[in-house]
Amino acid sequence: MSGAAGSSTLPSDISARSGEHDPYRVGRHGGHGHGSTGSGAVGPASRYVTVTYGFWIFLLSDIIMFSAFFAGYAVLSGATAGGPTGRELFELPRVAIQTGLLLTSSFTCGLGSLASHRRDMAWTQIWLLVTGVLGAAFLVLEVQEFAAMIDEGAGPTRSAFLSSFFALVGCHGLHVGLGLLWLGTMMAQLWLKGFRDDILRRLHCFNLFWHALDIVWVAIFSLVYLLGASA
DSSP states (O other), X not given: OHHHHHHOOOHHHHHHHHHHHOGGGTTSTTSSTTTTSSSSSSSSOOHHXXXXXXXXXXXXXXXXXXXXXXHHHHHHTTOOTTSOOHHHHOOHHHHHHHHHHHHHHHHHHHHHHHHHHTTOHHHHHHHHHHHHHHHHHHHHHHHHHHHHHHHTTOOTTSOHHHHHHHHHHHXXXXXXXXXXXHHHHHHHHHHHHOSOHHHHHHHXXXXXXXXXXXXXXXXXXXXXXXXXXXX
């Protein structure tokens, strides 16, 4: 009887002890603090975490699309059909200026994000405006490059090489243009509605989008322009 009594354990004691070692209780009482729930000790992930996670999925799908364009360009880069090659068409000084503009805009975009965390409206708007001006200057240079190539008879229909080039670089330019429209919208919303939680979430997603465009452009600059000009 005493042995049976000594080995008996209340259900509440079992659940308490098992909770100490239950890996599925991470983020709950007895676990590891906030853990991965994103909203404190108990409960589902916060709206900020779920929105950011969903936008990362969108960015990954966008990267997959760009990867397909890069693969197409790699296959067709030598199919010039007797037309001009990248070495004859690419102007590296112009492309270097474009790269500097876009990378600087990524830096100013980060400064705007830091200012928004401080709830500093003036500096947030200033840095976002500088980001937009730099992005617009990048886009103007790209449009001028396309126009000059078309005037020289090196349009997207001239060869498979040029078709893949215009598709890849033009797709990135389209993303930059849409990003500028998004940026203008965010600036207007911040000015009219202030630092509301939903607006800050959208601004965070814009920052991720803009930095992703910089990463894609670095790949374009390295794999398309630098290799094409030296081939």
